[in-house]
Amino acid sequence: MRVFLAIDLPEQVVDTLSTIQSFLPVGRPVDALNFHLTLAFLGEQHDELVEEIHHSLQLLSARPFELELAGLDIFGSNEPKILYAGVTKNEALASLHKKIRGALHASGLQLSRERFHPHVTLARFKRGISHKELERLRSYVFEHLNFKLDAFTVSHFSLYRSTLHRDGAIHEKLSRYPLI
Numbered sequence: 653m654r655v656f657l658a659i660d661l662p663e664q665v666v667d668t669l670s671t672i673q674s675f676l677p678v679g680r681p682v683d684a685l686n687f688h689l690t691l692a693f694l695g696e697q698h699d700e701l702v703e704e705i706h707h708s709l710q711l712l713s714a715r716p717f718e719l720e721l722a723g724l725d726i727f728g729s730n731e732p733k734i735l736y737a738g739v740t741k742n743e744a745l746a747s748l749h750k751k752i753r754g755a756l757h758a759s760g761l762q763l764s765r766e767r768f769h770p771h772v773t774l775a776r777f778k779r780g781i782s783h784k785e786l787e788r789l790r791s792y793v794f795e796h797l798n799f800k801l802d803a804f805t806v807s808h809f810s811l812y813r814s815t816l817h818r819d820g821a822i823h824e825k826l827s828r829y830p831l832i
């Protein structure tokens with residue numbers, strides 16, 4: 653199964669992001685029910701390894717922490733791929749990510765060495781958007797550069813199974829890991 657780990661967002665945060673997203677001039681918006689902050693994409697894995705990872709994550713120890721979402725940005729500036737809400741620099745989040753990497757490694761799964769760039773994806777773009785669309789997208793992002801949401805407490809993270817469909821992925825929560 654195709655799995656990933658993510659932080660769920662409180663309803664109020666989802667509602668605000670959804671309002672911001674509703675003004676998006678171009679692109680394919682992510683369904684608000686699917687908003688999340690990815691901690692690690694594990695990819696396609698055998699059930700046995702997922703079970704092993706699950707046990708390893710149950711043993712992970714980390715404290716709850718505050719998280720603040722702020723600003724919009726784009727991955728892929730000339731050829732935009734993803735519109736996302738950013739995260740204010742957060743040592744506790746970086747530390748949780750590191751512990752998760754460790755737990756996955758202990759289970760025999762080595763994540764890619766890509767830098768962790770925490771974000772909440774709000775929309776995706778097909779290749780070859782027009783110059784005009786790009787201009788509209790850039791001014792929309794510019795208008796939302798400085799938004800900031802109230803911080804919220806992260807008190808768990810979740811394991812999701814992602815199933816790819818023609819209209820996008822369906823995410824199904826398999827397990828929750830409390831931070832205490």
Ligand code: 3AM
Pocket residue numbers: 656688689690693734771772773814821
């Ligand atoms: O929604 P975000 O951006 O947090 O982009 C995918 C999504 O991230 C990412 O995993 C999350 C859950 O699907 N993802 C999908 N394929 C990926 C890959 N091959 C990937 N991340 C890294 N490598």
